[in-house]
Amino acid sequence: MITRLERQKKNKHRINVYLNGEYAFAIHEDVLIKYRLSKGCELDEADMKELLEAEEKNRAVQYGLNYISHRPRTAEEVRKYLLAKGFPILAAEEAVTGFIERKYIDDKEYARLWVEERLRLKPRGRHLLRQELQARGIDPDDIEAALAGIEQGDEEAACLVLARKKYAHQHFDSFQGMRNKVGPFLQRKGFSHDIIKKTLEKLKNDKLDEGV
Secondary structure, three states: OEEEEEEOOOOOOEEEEEEOOEEEEEEEHHHHHHOOOOOOOOOOHHHHHHHHHHHHHHHHHHHHHHHHHHOOOOHHHHHHHHHHOOOOHHHHHHHHHHHHHOOOOOHHHHHHHHHHHHHHHOOOOHHHHHHHHHHOOOOHHHHHHHHHOOOHHHHHHHHHHHHHHHHHOOOOOOHHHHHHHHHHHHHHOOOOHHHHHHHHHHHHHHOOOOOO
8 A cells, every 4th residue: 555655855756655654666756647646545566567667668758858858869769779778668669659749759850951951061962861861760761852852953062062172172283183082082972973073073163273
């Protein structure tokens, strides 16, 4: 029987539960309210098991909320985080599902914003953007939808920005030398062969280096 319910001093959202005069366990106030626990309630082993499972799921939600409060996360990132914290798969999955339903996690929007910000702040091509989103567990359809929003001109402009930055710090004796150096650099940044070719031609016409 529950003989005492005591709110913790350091965490006002957690409640210490005493059974038959002795401390038994602590639960979040949400669990307390959900199961309508109060002084005098009788708890058998099945009740205890259900309460502790509910508490574990609630803890997963609280950890997840804290994790996504700092910056947007993908469903896979949150799932891996909770599993790394030692939560059971079921608790982690239920927490992630709840976040998705409440729009706390939105992989499609995450992918769109990722592409938009990358092109603006850290220019790179479609190939590398696709790899980055895949690494974050984004669904392939959501990835392609985000990449489809890239205007050809924007990707070409991003490539040129990177190339000029690289080129400004290099001295080349010939266009071939520039192409051999800058081309692989742009390729590693995920740009296509056609865009790299156009970019190198623009660099050549820029005449940024009298030796080229």
